[in-house]
Amino acid sequence: MTSTRRMSPAEALDVLLEGNRRFVLGAPLHPNQDAVRRSELTAGQEPFAVVLGCSDSRLAAEIIFDQGLGELFVVxxxxxxVGPEVLGSVEYSTNVLDCRLVVVLGHDSCGAVAAARAAVAGQPPAPGYVRDIVERVTPSVLxxxxxxxxxxxxxxxxxxxHTVDLLLDRSRVLAEQVAQNHVGVVGLAYHLAEGKARLVTSHGLPAATAADTPTPAAGLTRP
Incomplete structure:
Protein backbone atom coordinates (compact mmCIF):
# COMPACT_ATOMS: atom_id res chain seq x y z
CA MET A 1 0.00 0.00 0.00
CA THR A 2 1.00 3.61 -0.51
CA SER A 3 2.22 5.65 2.42
CA THR A 4 -0.38 7.63 4.40
CA ARG A 5 1.73 10.77 3.83
CA ARG A 6 2.96 12.21 0.60
CA MET A 7 6.51 11.32 -0.39
CA SER A 8 9.01 14.04 -1.08
CA PRO A 9 10.38 14.21 -4.64
CA ALA A 10 13.60 12.55 -3.45
CA GLU A 11 11.73 9.76 -1.69
CA ALA A 12 9.60 9.15 -4.78
CA LEU A 13 12.71 8.85 -6.94
CA ASP A 14 14.27 6.43 -4.46
CA VAL A 15 11.17 4.22 -4.61
CA LEU A 16 11.27 4.18 -8.41
CA LEU A 17 14.97 3.39 -8.62
CA GLU A 18 14.69 0.71 -5.95
CA GLY A 19 11.87 -0.89 -7.94
CA ASN A 20 14.03 -0.72 -11.05
CA ARG A 21 16.88 -2.38 -9.15
CA ARG A 22 14.56 -5.29 -8.32
CA PHE A 23 13.54 -5.49 -11.98
CA VAL A 24 17.16 -5.56 -13.14
CA LEU A 25 17.97 -8.34 -10.67
CA GLY A 26 15.00 -10.39 -11.85
CA ALA A 27 13.32 -10.20 -8.44
CA PRO A 28 10.28 -7.93 -8.91
CA LEU A 29 7.61 -7.85 -6.21
CA HIS A 30 4.71 -7.09 -8.60
CA PRO A 31 3.05 -4.99 -5.87
CA ASN A 32 -0.56 -3.83 -5.77
CA GLN A 33 -1.72 -5.78 -8.82
CA ASP A 34 -4.49 -7.91 -7.29
CA ALA A 35 -8.26 -7.71 -6.98
CA VAL A 36 -8.05 -6.06 -3.56
CA ARG A 37 -5.96 -3.21 -4.93
CA ARG A 38 -8.28 -2.87 -7.91
CA SER A 39 -11.23 -2.49 -5.56
CA GLU A 40 -9.41 0.04 -3.37
CA LEU A 41 -8.84 2.32 -6.33
CA THR A 42 -12.49 2.63 -7.37
CA ALA A 43 -12.88 5.61 -5.01
CA GLY A 44 -9.97 7.55 -6.53
CA GLN A 45 -6.26 7.62 -7.28
CA GLU A 46 -3.21 9.00 -5.49
CA PRO A 47 -0.16 8.27 -7.69
CA PHE A 48 3.15 9.40 -6.27
CA ALA A 49 4.89 10.16 -9.60
CA VAL A 50 4.09 11.06 -13.19
CA VAL A 51 6.15 9.44 -15.93
CA LEU A 52 6.39 11.06 -19.36
CA GLY A 53 7.87 8.28 -21.42
CA CYS A 54 8.39 7.22 -25.00
CA SER A 55 5.57 5.12 -26.47
CA ASP A 56 8.03 2.34 -27.31
CA SER A 57 6.47 -1.02 -26.38
CA ARG A 58 9.61 -1.97 -24.44
CA LEU A 59 9.22 0.94 -22.03
CA ALA A 60 6.29 0.01 -19.77
CA ALA A 61 6.85 2.15 -16.66
CA GLU A 62 4.95 0.03 -14.13
CA ILE A 63 6.98 -3.02 -15.14
CA ILE A 64 10.48 -1.55 -15.25
CA PHE A 65 9.94 0.31 -11.96
CA ASP A 66 8.08 -2.63 -10.36
CA GLN A 67 5.03 -0.62 -9.36
CA GLY A 68 1.34 -1.45 -9.22
CA LEU A 69 -2.08 -0.06 -9.97
CA GLY A 70 -2.62 3.55 -8.95
CA GLU A 71 1.02 4.34 -8.23
CA LEU A 72 2.17 6.00 -11.46
CA PHE A 73 0.42 8.54 -13.68
CA VAL A 74 1.80 7.69 -17.12
CA VAL A 75 1.88 9.89 -20.23
CA VAL A 82 5.81 17.60 -25.71
CA GLY A 83 2.60 19.27 -26.86
CA PRO A 84 -0.36 20.96 -25.13
CA GLU A 85 -1.95 17.62 -24.23
CA VAL A 86 1.23 16.47 -22.54
CA LEU A 87 1.65 19.73 -20.64
CA GLY A 88 -1.95 19.60 -19.48
CA SER A 89 -1.59 15.99 -18.35
CA VAL A 90 1.58 16.73 -16.39
CA GLU A 91 0.04 19.81 -14.76
CA TYR A 92 -3.05 17.77 -13.85
CA SER A 93 -0.87 15.14 -12.18
CA THR A 94 1.03 17.63 -10.02
CA ASN A 95 -1.71 20.20 -9.43
CA VAL A 96 -4.74 17.96 -8.93
CA LEU A 97 -3.34 14.54 -8.05
CA ASP A 98 -0.43 16.03 -6.06
CA CYS A 99 2.30 13.93 -7.67
CA ARG A 100 5.60 15.15 -6.26
CA LEU A 101 7.90 13.77 -8.96
CA VAL A 102 7.87 14.22 -12.74
CA VAL A 103 10.00 11.73 -14.69
CA VAL A 104 11.00 12.06 -18.33
CA LEU A 105 11.87 8.53 -19.43
CA GLY A 106 13.91 8.04 -22.60
CA HIS A 107 15.74 4.98 -23.85
CA ASP A 108 18.47 3.76 -26.16
CA SER A 109 17.66 2.70 -29.74
CA CYS A 110 14.85 5.25 -29.84
CA GLY A 111 13.18 5.26 -33.25
CA ALA A 112 12.18 8.94 -33.00
CA VAL A 113 15.77 10.01 -32.33
CA ALA A 114 17.05 7.76 -35.12
CA ALA A 115 14.52 9.29 -37.53
CA ALA A 116 15.56 12.80 -36.52
CA ARG A 117 19.22 11.93 -37.07
CA ALA A 118 18.36 10.57 -40.51
CA ALA A 119 16.45 13.76 -41.37
CA VAL A 120 19.37 15.94 -40.27
CA ALA A 121 21.63 13.80 -42.48
CA GLY A 122 19.48 14.70 -45.47
CA GLN A 123 17.30 11.62 -45.88
CA PRO A 124 13.73 12.12 -47.19
CA PRO A 125 11.25 13.46 -44.60
CA ALA A 126 8.91 11.08 -42.80
CA PRO A 127 5.31 10.92 -44.09
CA GLY A 128 2.19 12.27 -42.41
CA TYR A 129 2.18 13.25 -38.76
CA VAL A 130 5.33 11.22 -38.10
CA ARG A 131 7.11 14.19 -39.64
CA ASP A 132 5.80 16.40 -36.82
CA ILE A 133 7.33 14.05 -34.24
CA VAL A 134 10.65 14.03 -36.07
CA GLU A 135 10.67 17.82 -36.25
CA ARG A 136 10.14 18.08 -32.49
CA VAL A 137 13.08 15.77 -31.82
CA THR A 138 15.40 17.41 -34.36
CA PRO A 139 16.47 20.33 -32.10
CA SER A 140 17.90 17.81 -29.63
CA VAL A 141 19.90 16.10 -32.37
CA LEU A 142 21.21 19.43 -33.65
CA HIS A 162 15.81 18.99 -23.76
CA THR A 163 12.41 17.51 -22.85
CA VAL A 164 12.93 18.29 -19.16
CA ASP A 165 13.91 21.86 -19.99
CA LEU A 166 10.94 22.19 -22.33
CA LEU A 167 8.51 21.12 -19.59
CA LEU A 168 9.90 23.69 -17.19
CA ASP A 169 10.05 26.41 -19.83
CA ARG A 170 6.51 25.97 -21.14
CA SER A 171 4.67 25.12 -17.92
CA ARG A 172 4.67 28.01 -15.47
CA VAL A 173 2.68 25.82 -13.07
CA LEU A 174 5.39 23.17 -13.02
CA ALA A 175 8.26 25.66 -12.86
CA GLU A 176 6.71 27.36 -9.82
CA GLN A 177 6.16 24.01 -8.09
CA VAL A 178 9.83 23.13 -8.62
CA ALA A 179 10.96 26.58 -7.40
CA GLN A 180 8.91 26.04 -4.23
CA ASN A 181 10.55 22.61 -3.67
CA HIS A 182 7.13 21.01 -3.92
CA VAL A 183 7.86 18.97 -7.06
CA GLY A 184 11.04 17.53 -8.54
CA VAL A 185 11.68 16.83 -12.22
CA VAL A 186 14.18 14.23 -13.39
CA GLY A 187 15.28 12.71 -16.66
CA LEU A 188 16.08 9.00 -16.79
CA ALA A 189 17.64 6.98 -19.60
CA TYR A 190 16.53 3.35 -19.83
CA HIS A 191 18.91 0.73 -21.24
CA LEU A 192 16.99 -1.97 -23.07
CA ALA A 193 19.50 -4.80 -22.68
CA GLU A 194 20.23 -4.22 -18.98
CA GLY A 195 16.78 -3.05 -17.95
CA LYS A 196 18.39 -0.27 -15.94
CA ALA A 197 17.19 3.32 -15.61
CA ARG A 198 20.04 5.84 -15.28
CA LEU A 199 19.69 9.37 -13.92
CA VAL A 200 20.54 11.97 -16.57
CA THR A 201 19.35 15.26 -15.08
CA SER A 202 17.34 16.57 -12.14
CA HIS A 203 15.70 19.77 -10.93
CA GLY A 204 14.38 20.39 -7.44
CA LEU A 205 16.07 17.39 -5.81
CA PRO A 206 19.10 17.21 -3.49
CA ALA A 207 22.32 16.08 -5.15
CA ALA A 208 22.31 12.99 -2.93
CA THR A 209 19.37 11.55 -4.87
CA ALA A 210 21.68 10.92 -7.80
CA ALA A 211 23.12 7.89 -5.98
CA ASP A 212 23.34 4.90 -8.30
CA THR A 213 22.03 2.40 -5.77
CA PRO A 214 19.47 4.14 -3.56
CA THR A 215 17.92 2.58 -0.49
CA PRO A 216 14.16 2.57 0.11
CA ALA A 217 12.92 5.86 1.54
CA ALA A 218 12.89 5.81 5.33
CA GLY A 219 9.53 5.90 7.07
CA LEU A 220 7.51 4.77 4.06
CA THR A 221 5.39 1.67 3.95
CA ARG A 222 5.85 0.12 0.57
CA PRO A 223 4.72 -3.28 -0.70
Missing part, protein backbone atom coordinates in the same frame (compact mmCIF):
# COMPACT_ATOMS: atom_id res chain seq x y z
CA UNK A 76 3.45 8.42 -23.37
CA UNK A 77 4.24 9.86 -26.78
CA UNK A 78 6.67 8.74 -29.46
CA UNK A 79 10.05 10.19 -28.54
CA UNK A 80 8.44 11.70 -25.40
CA UNK A 81 7.68 14.79 -27.46
CA UNK A 143 22.18 20.53 -30.14
CA UNK A 144 24.09 17.30 -29.53
CA UNK A 145 25.93 17.56 -32.82
CA UNK A 146 26.78 21.21 -32.16
CA UNK A 147 28.37 20.08 -28.90
CA UNK A 148 30.42 17.45 -30.73
CA UNK A 149 28.31 14.56 -29.44
CA UNK A 150 27.50 11.83 -31.96
CA UNK A 151 27.03 8.57 -30.01
CA UNK A 152 23.50 7.24 -29.62
CA UNK A 153 23.70 7.49 -25.82
CA UNK A 154 24.75 11.14 -26.05
CA UNK A 155 21.88 11.91 -28.41
CA UNK A 156 19.41 10.21 -26.09
CA UNK A 157 20.71 12.06 -23.04
CA UNK A 158 20.57 15.38 -24.86
CA UNK A 159 16.98 14.73 -25.93
CA UNK A 160 15.99 13.79 -22.38
CA UNK A 161 17.52 17.01 -21.02
Missing amino acids: RTAGHV AAQAAGLHKDSDMIDTHIR
Whole structure:
Protein backbone atom coordinates (compact mmCIF):
# COMPACT_ATOMS: atom_id res chain seq x y z
CA MET A 1 0.00 0.00 0.00
CA THR A 2 1.00 3.61 -0.51
CA SER A 3 2.22 5.65 2.42
CA THR A 4 -0.38 7.63 4.40
CA ARG A 5 1.73 10.77 3.83
CA ARG A 6 2.96 12.21 0.60
CA MET A 7 6.51 11.32 -0.39
CA SER A 8 9.01 14.04 -1.08
CA PRO A 9 10.38 14.21 -4.64
CA ALA A 10 13.60 12.55 -3.45
CA GLU A 11 11.73 9.76 -1.69
CA ALA A 12 9.60 9.15 -4.78
CA LEU A 13 12.71 8.85 -6.94
CA ASP A 14 14.27 6.43 -4.46
CA VAL A 15 11.17 4.22 -4.61
CA LEU A 16 11.27 4.18 -8.41
CA LEU A 17 14.97 3.39 -8.62
CA GLU A 18 14.69 0.71 -5.95
CA GLY A 19 11.87 -0.89 -7.94
CA ASN A 20 14.03 -0.72 -11.05
CA ARG A 21 16.88 -2.38 -9.15
CA ARG A 22 14.56 -5.29 -8.32
CA PHE A 23 13.54 -5.49 -11.98
CA VAL A 24 17.16 -5.56 -13.14
CA LEU A 25 17.97 -8.34 -10.67
CA GLY A 26 15.00 -10.39 -11.85
CA ALA A 27 13.32 -10.20 -8.44
CA PRO A 28 10.28 -7.93 -8.91
CA LEU A 29 7.61 -7.85 -6.21
CA HIS A 30 4.71 -7.09 -8.60
CA PRO A 31 3.05 -4.99 -5.87
CA ASN A 32 -0.56 -3.83 -5.77
CA GLN A 33 -1.72 -5.78 -8.82
CA ASP A 34 -4.49 -7.91 -7.29
CA ALA A 35 -8.26 -7.71 -6.98
CA VAL A 36 -8.05 -6.06 -3.56
CA ARG A 37 -5.96 -3.21 -4.93
CA ARG A 38 -8.28 -2.87 -7.91
CA SER A 39 -11.23 -2.49 -5.56
CA GLU A 40 -9.41 0.04 -3.37
CA LEU A 41 -8.84 2.32 -6.33
CA THR A 42 -12.49 2.63 -7.37
CA ALA A 43 -12.88 5.61 -5.01
CA GLY A 44 -9.97 7.55 -6.53
CA GLN A 45 -6.26 7.62 -7.28
CA GLU A 46 -3.21 9.00 -5.49
CA PRO A 47 -0.16 8.27 -7.69
CA PHE A 48 3.15 9.40 -6.27
CA ALA A 49 4.89 10.16 -9.60
CA VAL A 50 4.09 11.06 -13.19
CA VAL A 51 6.15 9.44 -15.93
CA LEU A 52 6.39 11.06 -19.36
CA GLY A 53 7.87 8.28 -21.42
CA CYS A 54 8.39 7.22 -25.00
CA SER A 55 5.57 5.12 -26.47
CA ASP A 56 8.03 2.34 -27.31
CA SER A 57 6.47 -1.02 -26.38
CA ARG A 58 9.61 -1.97 -24.44
CA LEU A 59 9.22 0.94 -22.03
CA ALA A 60 6.29 0.01 -19.77
CA ALA A 61 6.85 2.15 -16.66
CA GLU A 62 4.95 0.03 -14.13
CA ILE A 63 6.98 -3.02 -15.14
CA ILE A 64 10.48 -1.55 -15.25
CA PHE A 65 9.94 0.31 -11.96
CA ASP A 66 8.08 -2.63 -10.36
CA GLN A 67 5.03 -0.62 -9.36
CA GLY A 68 1.34 -1.45 -9.22
CA LEU A 69 -2.08 -0.06 -9.97
CA GLY A 70 -2.62 3.55 -8.95
CA GLU A 71 1.02 4.34 -8.23
CA LEU A 72 2.17 6.00 -11.46
CA PHE A 73 0.42 8.54 -13.68
CA VAL A 74 1.80 7.69 -17.12
CA VAL A 75 1.88 9.89 -20.23
CA ARG A 76 3.45 8.42 -23.37
CA THR A 77 4.24 9.86 -26.78
CA ALA A 78 6.67 8.74 -29.46
CA GLY A 79 10.05 10.19 -28.54
CA HIS A 80 8.44 11.70 -25.40
CA VAL A 81 7.68 14.79 -27.46
CA VAL A 82 5.81 17.60 -25.71
CA GLY A 83 2.60 19.27 -26.86
CA PRO A 84 -0.36 20.96 -25.13
CA GLU A 85 -1.95 17.62 -24.23
CA VAL A 86 1.23 16.47 -22.54
CA LEU A 87 1.65 19.73 -20.64
CA GLY A 88 -1.95 19.60 -19.48
CA SER A 89 -1.59 15.99 -18.35
CA VAL A 90 1.58 16.73 -16.39
CA GLU A 91 0.04 19.81 -14.76
CA TYR A 92 -3.05 17.77 -13.85
CA SER A 93 -0.87 15.14 -12.18
CA THR A 94 1.03 17.63 -10.02
CA ASN A 95 -1.71 20.20 -9.43
CA VAL A 96 -4.74 17.96 -8.93
CA LEU A 97 -3.34 14.54 -8.05
CA ASP A 98 -0.43 16.03 -6.06
CA CYS A 99 2.30 13.93 -7.67
CA ARG A 100 5.60 15.15 -6.26
CA LEU A 101 7.90 13.77 -8.96
CA VAL A 102 7.87 14.22 -12.74
CA VAL A 103 10.00 11.73 -14.69
CA VAL A 104 11.00 12.06 -18.33
CA LEU A 105 11.87 8.53 -19.43
CA GLY A 106 13.91 8.04 -22.60
CA HIS A 107 15.74 4.98 -23.85
CA ASP A 108 18.47 3.76 -26.16
CA SER A 109 17.66 2.70 -29.74
CA CYS A 110 14.85 5.25 -29.84
CA GLY A 111 13.18 5.26 -33.25
CA ALA A 112 12.18 8.94 -33.00
CA VAL A 113 15.77 10.01 -32.33
CA ALA A 114 17.05 7.76 -35.12
CA ALA A 115 14.52 9.29 -37.53
CA ALA A 116 15.56 12.80 -36.52
CA ARG A 117 19.22 11.93 -37.07
CA ALA A 118 18.36 10.57 -40.51
CA ALA A 119 16.45 13.76 -41.37
CA VAL A 120 19.37 15.94 -40.27
CA ALA A 121 21.63 13.80 -42.48
CA GLY A 122 19.48 14.70 -45.47
CA GLN A 123 17.30 11.62 -45.88
CA PRO A 124 13.73 12.12 -47.19
CA PRO A 125 11.25 13.46 -44.60
CA ALA A 126 8.91 11.08 -42.80
CA PRO A 127 5.31 10.92 -44.09
CA GLY A 128 2.19 12.27 -42.41
CA TYR A 129 2.18 13.25 -38.76
CA VAL A 130 5.33 11.22 -38.10
CA ARG A 131 7.11 14.19 -39.64
CA ASP A 132 5.80 16.40 -36.82
CA ILE A 133 7.33 14.05 -34.24
CA VAL A 134 10.65 14.03 -36.07
CA GLU A 135 10.67 17.82 -36.25
CA ARG A 136 10.14 18.08 -32.49
CA VAL A 137 13.08 15.77 -31.82
CA THR A 138 15.40 17.41 -34.36
CA PRO A 139 16.47 20.33 -32.10
CA SER A 140 17.90 17.81 -29.63
CA VAL A 141 19.90 16.10 -32.37
CA LEU A 142 21.21 19.43 -33.65
CA ALA A 143 22.18 20.53 -30.14
CA ALA A 144 24.09 17.30 -29.53
CA GLN A 145 25.93 17.56 -32.82
CA ALA A 146 26.78 21.21 -32.16
CA ALA A 147 28.37 20.08 -28.90
CA GLY A 148 30.42 17.45 -30.73
CA LEU A 149 28.31 14.56 -29.44
CA HIS A 150 27.50 11.83 -31.96
CA LYS A 151 27.03 8.57 -30.01
CA ASP A 152 23.50 7.24 -29.62
CA SER A 153 23.70 7.49 -25.82
CA ASP A 154 24.75 11.14 -26.05
CA MET A 155 21.88 11.91 -28.41
CA ILE A 156 19.41 10.21 -26.09
CA ASP A 157 20.71 12.06 -23.04
CA THR A 158 20.57 15.38 -24.86
CA HIS A 159 16.98 14.73 -25.93
CA ILE A 160 15.99 13.79 -22.38
CA ARG A 161 17.52 17.01 -21.02
CA HIS A 162 15.81 18.99 -23.76
CA THR A 163 12.41 17.51 -22.85
CA VAL A 164 12.93 18.29 -19.16
CA ASP A 165 13.91 21.86 -19.99
CA LEU A 166 10.94 22.19 -22.33
CA LEU A 167 8.51 21.12 -19.59
CA LEU A 168 9.90 23.69 -17.19
CA ASP A 169 10.05 26.41 -19.83
CA ARG A 170 6.51 25.97 -21.14
CA SER A 171 4.67 25.12 -17.92
CA ARG A 172 4.67 28.01 -15.47
CA VAL A 173 2.68 25.82 -13.07
CA LEU A 174 5.39 23.17 -13.02
CA ALA A 175 8.26 25.66 -12.86
CA GLU A 176 6.71 27.36 -9.82
CA GLN A 177 6.16 24.01 -8.09
CA VAL A 178 9.83 23.13 -8.62
CA ALA A 179 10.96 26.58 -7.40
CA GLN A 180 8.91 26.04 -4.23
CA ASN A 181 10.55 22.61 -3.67
CA HIS A 182 7.13 21.01 -3.92
CA VAL A 183 7.86 18.97 -7.06
CA GLY A 184 11.04 17.53 -8.54
CA VAL A 185 11.68 16.83 -12.22
CA VAL A 186 14.18 14.23 -13.39
CA GLY A 187 15.28 12.71 -16.66
CA LEU A 188 16.08 9.00 -16.79
CA ALA A 189 17.64 6.98 -19.60
CA TYR A 190 16.53 3.35 -19.83
CA HIS A 191 18.91 0.73 -21.24
CA LEU A 192 16.99 -1.97 -23.07
CA ALA A 193 19.50 -4.80 -22.68
CA GLU A 194 20.23 -4.22 -18.98
CA GLY A 195 16.78 -3.05 -17.95
CA LYS A 196 18.39 -0.27 -15.94
CA ALA A 197 17.19 3.32 -15.61
CA ARG A 198 20.04 5.84 -15.28
CA LEU A 199 19.69 9.37 -13.92
CA VAL A 200 20.54 11.97 -16.57
CA THR A 201 19.35 15.26 -15.08
CA SER A 202 17.34 16.57 -12.14
CA HIS A 203 15.70 19.77 -10.93
CA GLY A 204 14.38 20.39 -7.44
CA LEU A 205 16.07 17.39 -5.81
CA PRO A 206 19.10 17.21 -3.49
CA ALA A 207 22.32 16.08 -5.15
CA ALA A 208 22.31 12.99 -2.93
CA THR A 209 19.37 11.55 -4.87
CA ALA A 210 21.68 10.92 -7.80
CA ALA A 211 23.12 7.89 -5.98
CA ASP A 212 23.34 4.90 -8.30
CA THR A 213 22.03 2.40 -5.77
CA PRO A 214 19.47 4.14 -3.56
CA THR A 215 17.92 2.58 -0.49
CA PRO A 216 14.16 2.57 0.11
CA ALA A 217 12.92 5.86 1.54
CA ALA A 218 12.89 5.81 5.33
CA GLY A 219 9.53 5.90 7.07
CA LEU A 220 7.51 4.77 4.06
CA THR A 221 5.39 1.67 3.95
CA ARG A 222 5.85 0.12 0.57
CA PRO A 223 4.72 -3.28 -0.70
